[in-house]
Amino acid sequence: MAQIIEARAVSKRFRQHRRFPGFLGALKTLVTAEYTEIEAVTDVSFAIAQGEAVGYLGPNGAGKSTMIKMMTGILVPSAGDLTVLGRVPHRERQANAREIGVVFGQRSQLWWDLPVRDSFELHREIYGIPRPRFDENLKSLSSLLDLEPFLERAVRQLSLGQRMRAEIVMALLHDPKILFLDEPTIGLDVVAKDAVRKFLSRVNRERGTTIILTTHDLQDIEEICPRLIMVDHSRLIFDGETAKLRTALGSARRLMLEFAADPGPLELKSARLTSDDGLRKHYLLERDDISLVHVLDEIGDTTALKDISIEEPNIEEVIRTFYQRRNAELPPR
Amino acid sequence: MSVYFAFARSAFLTQLAYRHEVWANMIGKLVQVFARVAIWVAIYGGTASIAGVSLEQMVTYALLGGAVTGAIRYESIISGIGQALRTGDVAVWLLKPASFPLYVLATELGRAAFRFVILVVPTVAVVAAVYGMLPPASPFHGVMFVAYGLLAYTIIALLSALFGLVAFWLLTSFSLEWMMQAILNLLSGQLIPFWFFPAPVAVIAAHLPFAWIVYYPSAVWLGRLDVTATLSYFGLGLGWAALLAVGVVLLWRQASTRIVVQGG
Ligand SMILES: Nc1ncnc2c1ncn2[C@@H]1O[C@H](COP(=O)(O)OP(=O)(O)O)[C@@H](O)[C@H]1O
Numbered sequence: 001m002a003q004i005i006e007a008r009a010v011s012k013r014f015r016q017h018r019r020f021p022g023f024l025g026a027l028k029t030l031v032t033a034e035y036t037e038i039e040a041v042t043d044v045s046f047a048i049a050q051g052e053a054v055g056y057l058g059p060n061g062a063g064k065s066t067m068i069k070m071m072t073g074i075l076v077p078s079a080g081d082l083t084v085l086g087r088v089p090h091r092e093r094q095a096n097a098r099e100i101g102v103v104f105g106q107r108s109q110l111w112w113d114l115p116v117r118d119s120f121e122l123h124r125e126i127y128g129i130p131r132p133r134f135d136e137n138l139k140s141l142s143s144l145l146d147l148e149p150f151l152e153r154a155v156r157q158l159s160l161g162q163r164m165r166a167e168i169v170m171a172l173l174h175d176p177k178i179l180f181l182d183e184p185t186i187g188l189d190v191v192a193k194d195a196v197r198k199f200l201s202r203v204n205r206e207r208g209t210t211i212i213l214t215t216h217d218l219q220d221i222e223e224i225c226p227r228l229i230m231v232d233h234s235r236l237i238f239d240g241e242t243a244k245l246r247t248a249l250g251s252a253r254r255l256m257l258e259f260a261a262d263p264g265p266l267e268l269k270s271a272r273l274t275s276d277d278g279l280r281k282h283y284l285l286e287r288d289d290i291s292l293v294h295v296l297d298e299i300g301d302t303t304a305l306k307d308i309s310i311e312e313p314n315i316e317e318v319i320r321t322f323y324q325r326r327n328a329e330l331p332p333r
Numbered sequence: 334m335s336v337y338f339a340f341a342r343s344a345f346l347t348q349l350a351y352r353h354e355v356w357a358n359m360i361g362k363l364v365q366v367f368a369r370v371a372i373w374v375a376i377y378g379g380t381a382s383i384a385g386v387s388l389e390q391m392v393t394y395a396l397l398g399g400a401v402t403g404a405i406r407y408e409s410i411i412s413g414i415g416q417a418l419r420t421g422d423v424a425v426w427l428l429k430p431a432s433f434p435l436y437v438l439a440t441e442l443g444r445a446a447f448r449f450v451i452l453v454v455p456t457v458a459v460v461a462a463v464y465g466m467l468p469p470a471s472p473f474h475g476v477m478f479v480a481y482g483l484l485a486y487t488i489i490a491l492l493s494a495l496f497g498l499v500a501f502w503l504l505t506s507f508s509l510e511w512m513m514q515a516i517l518n519l520l521s522g523q524l525i526p527f528w529f530f531p532a533p534v535a536v537i538a539a540h541l542p543f544a545w546i547v548y549y550p551s552a553v554w555l556g557r558l559d560v561t562a563t564l565s566y567f568g569l570g571l572g573w574a575a576l577l578a579v580g581v582v583l584l585w586r587q588a589s590t591r592i593v594v595q596g597g
């Protein structure tokens with residue numbers, strides 16, 4: 001399969017004019033030329049093939065947005081080689097722009113004062129989309145994301161979830177080959193998140209649009225992206241199948257069983273008991289293929305069971321386990 | 334090009350959504366224009382003419398002078414560009430196959446067209462009905478007034494864009510808006526026509542680009558420029574517009590590479 005994005009040892013350093021605090025500091029800031037350097041992306045390499053859906057995961061400040069900005073041509077890498085669809089993005093920014101779609105979760109591209117439909121019309125003019133193709137895309141995409149009820153409403157009157165859905169549809173109207181999304185689910189409620197996730201995986205499957213999505217929500221990636229790239233402190237720390245993440249990193253889901261009456265010690269094969277408070281018992285689900293069904297099956301008589309909860313490991317936890325494991329594997333110095 | 338026309342049209346139509354504002358603006362505009370004309374009436378105080386200019390001519394000048402500056406909001410071009418650069422919203426524009434400064438200009442010209450039709454023409458008509466207004470000096474001058482008017486919009490829009498881009502480096506657009514206002518009041522001839530200026534100052538002011546915003550359109554209407562002067566100053570104005578456009582393009586290129594290399 002052809003690689004449509006290739007990053008080889010890409011780095012980005014930001015140089016910031018050093019600021020001094022206080023009033024005299026402000027004067028000093030004016031006359032000095034001292035800089036502090038921030039490494040936002042360090043030595044990152046990966047290749048992405050046509051039709052993939054890749055999640056770019058990492059905590060805040062890990063360098064995700066910076067990487068997206070380099071791939072879309074609005075930032076120039078400080079070092080390394082980056083090509084998107086065979087081009088160096090910042091050198092051929094406009095040619096690149098015609099073939100990609102970009103959604104920023106925290107920055108709107110819709111026209112605030114205009115009805116959603118008018119924003120789409122302006123987008124059609126900017127990208128010179130042929131009318132029949134535009135109408136067809138608008139119809140199918142907006143019915144999939146249920147935009148029809150608010151197509152005629154001004155963008156400023158929309159809820160965040162509605163606006164985000166409109167942003168995503170707009171980014172797809174010109175049939176981009178690659179769709180970049182920077183934190184598209186940030187701030188959305190559960191229902192809106194779910195709608196966005198379902199839609200994106202459908203777009204990837206049915207239209208063959210390559211998707212690169214940054215997030216700090218592991219669930220976004222599990223539902224949309226078969227492949228995961230994980231970054232932390234500007235460096236790439238994992239690149240592989242999302243399904244293998246847990247096994248690769250050894251972080252397990254947590255299971256809690258609450259009983260109406262204490263059943264006594266309850267050892268399970270499907271889950272490892274970690275603490276037992278009598279009525280409440282905590283387990284770790286260490287294998288991915290074990291689901292609640294297996295657990296309930298094993299318990300058998302569930303009449304005494306009052307409550308069950310499964311907690312996904314959050315990203316900080318996943319990264320912590322990753323580091324612990326890596327440090328354990330390193331030879332002692 | 335049709336993209337920018339689409340921006341202008343959509344800005345024009347968006348104004349319709351703010352109909353309530355139109356009435357308030359209309360009243361404000363009327364008071365303003367009445368005041369400006371009343372001042373000149375008071376200054377003349379029965380004198381037939383001052384420096385060879387009759388009161389009728391002066392009232393006409395004051396009415397026409399507001400036609401351009403009354404429709405355009407140069408401060409919104411300046412603050413619009415300044416803000417987009419500062420907040421980094423401009424990054425979104427770097428992603429589009431369209432030019433951001435041209436988008437801002439097209440949008441503001443669309444709004445100006447709306448204000449021209451809805452605000453300027455009615456207020457000028459009302460005040461003219463009260464105080465009287467001279468017709469254009471000749472059909473030629475009438476036609477050229479329209480051409481000068483369009484050039485005036487272009488020049489004020491380009492000037493504002495230039496000021497707005499400077500805001501990127503100064504990190505403040507407020508002082509620039511204030512400065513633009515002061516310059517326009519003095520050097521466009523809006524407050525006082527150049528024929529009341531001391532001679533050397535008048536000559537300098539008449540060759541700066543600001544003169545094409547208020548002074549020349551009104552002077553042409555009144556027939557104070559003969560046919561050759563009307564045409565040659567039009568050419569000079571076009572030259573200024575071209576120079577300003579080059580300035581906008583260069584500054585924009587500087588600003589956008591700076592964003593691209595260093596980050597918002
Ligand atoms: N324009 C900039 N100037 C200076 N530092 C920046 C700039 N943009 C990002 N950074 C810094 O680079 C690092 C990575 O930022 P970013 O890519 O936005 O992270 P993420 O999107 O993963 O939260 C952070 O430390 C951030 O403060």
Ligand SMILES: [Mg+2]
Nearest residue numbers: 064065182183
């Ligand atoms: Mg980010």
